[in-house]
Amino acid sequence: MRLSADMSAFQDRLGYVFARPELLVRALTHGSISSSTRADNQRLEFLGDRVLGLVMASALLEADKDASEGQLAPRFNALVRKETCADVARQVDLGTVLKLGRSEMMSGGRRKQALLGDAMEAVIAAIYRDGGFDAAQEVILRLWGARIHQVEADARDAKTALQEWAQARGQKPPAYELVSRSGPDHAPVFTIVVRLTDGREARATAGSKRQAEQSAARALLDRLEGEAG
Template identity: 85%
Template sequence: MKLSAEIRAFQQRLGYEFSDPELLVRALTHGSVSSSTRPDNQRLEFLGDRVLGLVMATALLEADKKASEGQLAPRFNALVRKEACADVARQIDLGAVLKLGRSEMLSGGRRKQALLGDAMEAVIAAIYRDAGFEAARDVILALWGERIHKVEDDARDAKTSLQEWAQARGQKPPAYVEVKRTGPDHAPIFTIAARLQDGTEAQATAGSKRQAEQAAAKALLERLG
């Protein structure tokens, strides 16, 4: 199977060249453009999520041999959650080679966090199917890189931290207010304000309310120092 120049360039960014290129093409195929002869990446996504989980669980155990399960769990979640996968996907410009239907392309599918995260997991599974666990592990560790060593900072839930900050100062829990909603119904964009009792606030925008709330809480914590 002959790959396009764009996908060959993507393999270089990924740091892995496929023996079976069809696996990569399938990993990049979204359901909006799939057919009976062109399967989408959902089954690979399912597998890739598990491969990523095993790699990260092992890496965390090796990185901190004294950490308890209670300490490891939030670190693990921070490394495998959809946001982290999407960040890695953006790092290697995975969106540029996603195979999408017209409606998804018009609605900004190449930038959507959910699509990027799912495709990143599917690519991981494709590497696993192509060359085995060690090959997939090596690519994951290379791409996640410093995230693994800095995960303690990312593992803290911003909304929880902000609530603890407010309660420690005798304030009510922060309020999260939807300031604006834009975009089509199937792909809304939310702007949320995290607001303290004294009126101090910060805003953030994301493709889901939960993500926008977390980002707003993080921005407010940074503003508070």
């Protein structure tokens, strides 16, 4: 199978060349465009999540040999959460090669956090199935890079941190509002806006309300920290 120029360029950004390029194509095929002759990436996403988890758990143990399970767990969650996967996807410009149905494309699917995160996990699985665990581990560690050693700052629960920020300034707790819910029942997409009593707000989209709330809280915290700086 011969890859398109865009797909070949994406391989370069990944730093991995597929012996079976059809695996990469499947990893980048969203359910909105799948058919009886074109499989989507959901099964690969399932596998990639597990491969990523094993690599991150091992990397954290190596990075801090004295950390307790209680210290490692929130760091692990921060590294494997959908938001982080989506950030890595943006880093390699995955959205430009994501294969979407027309409706998903028209609604901005190439920028949706849930779709990007899922596809990144699927790409990890494709590498694992193509080249084995060592190949997948090498790509993951390179793409996640400094995040592994800087994760302590990101491991804190964003909703809790934002609430503490508001309370410390005499404000009421942040309010979370569901702005929209889209997508099929098996793969819903939620958009949440979080708002402070002083009017400052941020929004985020994810595959669950909890993820969307956490992402919105993190976005607002980043904004507040930027203003303070």
